[in-house]
Amino acid sequence: MRSATVRLGEFSDCLLAGLLVALASVPLVTAAPAFVAGCRVLDRARRDIGGPLWTTYWADFRRAARGGIPFTVACGVAVVLFAVDLEVVAAMPGAGVLRVALGVLAVAGAVVAVRTCEVVATDAAPWRQAVLTAARETAASPRNALLTATALGVSAVLVWMLPILALIMAGPLALAAVATGGRR
Known part of the structure; x- marks a missing residue:
């Protein structure tokens, strides 16, 4: 019976961390530090x-x-530039292929951003060094990168299907990021 109690405790910690990340992310520029804290706890x-x-x-x-605040702002700028690129690509010949390429780049960027937060959380690395470490690890371990991308995709689909889940989804995503870190 103890095993079930421990698992339920871990699940509740995961959901509580998700709520705390959502609460701390209300001012959008604090999203990355909030996620780092969720990964760390x-x-x-x-x-x-x-x-x-x-x-x-x-x-x-x-x-x-x-x-973390400058990192969050940089990620926001990257998202805006990506959206502008999608609009520009739509008017070009061969837009289908270019959209797919931009989609792959967007997923890779999202994986690197999540893994950067995980590196900062688990290694206590400075943000700039963490970005380089996360990019290097993403390229070196495509299996873990694919698992992280899948966790991001599942989170996005669940929030799309039931928007209230956005309040807790950061917890399971943080747990997935920590579990796929691969340095321990």
């Missing part, structure tokens, strides 16, 4: 390290916010 919960999730989350969030 779930990594510690998986290893049975640390104190209560609520208090450790906010301490981790404050620590990650220093370099």
Whole structure:
């Protein structure tokens, strides 16, 4: 019976982390530090390290916010540029092939962004170094990158089907990012 209790505890930690990430992400520029804190508390919960999730989350969030806000802004700029590129490509000949190529690049960029947050959370690396590490690991381990992309896709479909799930979906996504990190 203890096994079922432990699993239910891990599940509730995952959902609570998702709610905390959603709450901390209300000002959009804090989305990356919020996700990093979610990854960090779930990594510690998986290893049975640390104190209560609520208090450790906010301490981790404050620590990650220093370099994470510029990273979030850069990701937002990349999304806007991607949207502009899609509009420009629509008017070009061969738009179907170019859209597919842009889609693959967008998925790769999203995977690198999620893995960057995971690297910052688990290795306590500076943000710039974490981006390089995440890009290197994504290229070196396509299996883990595919698992992360699948987690992103499933999260997007679930939120599309039931938008209220956006409040908790960051928790399972953070757990997936930590689980596919591959450095431990």
